[in-house]
Amino acid sequence: xxxxxxxxxxxxxxxxxxxxxxxxxxxxxxxxxxxxxxxxxxxxxxxxxxxxxxxxxxxxxxxxxxxxxxxxxxxxxxxxxxxxxxxxxxxxxxxxxxxxxxxxxxxxxxxxxxxxxxxxxxxxxxxxxxxxxxxxxxxxxxxxxxxxxxxxxxxxxxxxxxxxxxxxxxxxxxxxxxxxxxxxxxxxxxxxxxxxxxxxxxxxxxxxxxxxxxxxxxxxxxxxxxxxxxxxxxxxxxxxxxxxxxxxxxxxxxx
Ligand code: 13P
Numbered sequence: 001x002x003x004x005x006x007x008x009x010x011x012x013x014x015x016x017x018x019x020x021x022x023x024x025x026x027x028x029x030x031x032x033x034x035x036x037x038x039x040x041x042x043x044x045x046x047x048x049x050x051x052x053x054x055x056x057x058x059x060x061x062x063x064x065x066x067x068x069x070x071x072x073x074x075x076x077x078x079x080x081x082x083x084x085x086x087x088x089x090x091x092x093x094x095x096x097x098x099x100x101x102x103x104x105x106x107x108x109x110x111x112x113x114x115x116x117x118x119x120x121x122x123x124x125x126x127x128x129x130x131x132x133x134x135x136x137x138x139x140x141x142x143x144x145x146x147x148x149x150x151x152x153x154x155x156x157x158x159x160x161x162x163x164x165x166x167x168x169x170x171x172x173x174x175x176x177x178x179x180x181x182x183x184x185x186x187x188x189x190x191x192x193x194x195x196x197x198x199x200x201x202x203x204x205x206x207x208x209x210x211x212x213x214x215x216x217x218x219x220x221x222x223x224x225x226x227x228x229x230x231x232x233x234x235x236x237x238x239x240x241x242x243x244x245x246x247x248x249x250x251x252x253x254x255x
Pocket of ligand 1: 182220
């Protein structure tokens with residue numbers, strides 16, 4: 001499976017800063033991007049268009065939105081639609097990032113509805129899942145990942161069969177306790193969680209579940225990226241803090 005290396009810039013960078021970092025990536029990546037690797041950057045809304053302009057026409061580079069509201073348009077003050085994201089150049093969206101779930105209170109049901117909406121309206125979707133520390137300590141890893149994935153797979157309309165998902169749905173496993181804490185999950189923990197996720201995907205959509213990429217996220221840095229991406233069922237990385245500087249993100253991409 002090809003590998004996806006994604007940057008989540010969260011609420012960092014204005015347009016100039018974003019275009020500068022995107023330019024540093026675009027200047028070298030078309031030459032050095034290893035075959036079968038794809039890079040996606042998720043800037044804040046106001047910088048999506050700036051990054052999309054820099055990436056335009058560059059092979060293997062894509063841009064996405066970090067959030068959106070699952071309605072075509074309407075009286076939803078403060079929200080952004082899928083068409084608006086596409087209009088500024090987004091090809092991807094995140095759904096269910098841990099900060100959306102735990103800082104903004106998005107439920108499994110809302111996250112599932114958002115992922116279904118984005119896919120139905122033609123944007124590739126990265127569905128994020130992951131357990132909190134107390135859930136892991138209670139031995140609930142399997143139950144949490146099952147609940148989060150099941151919410152999405154059961155919310156799909158009839159037309160969204162499993163075979164239609166590879167190529168447009170990616171899963172990102174991000175243990176909440178490893179996000180922004182410097183505490184990366186160990187190889188055993190990552191192997192276990194990705195194995196559970198793979199088994200669940202196969203349970204929900206059969207063989208198509210083998211073809212859905214599962215990214216790891218949570219304190220990925222240049223010095224641990226190589227070991228993480230080499231693990232079974234790790235088909236990419238979703239990087240926060242270490243993606244903000246081009247040099248550090250480039251080292252991760254090349255790891
Ligand atoms: P950090 O890499 O800063 O831990 O963030 C991970 C993350 O949330 C990516 O979506």
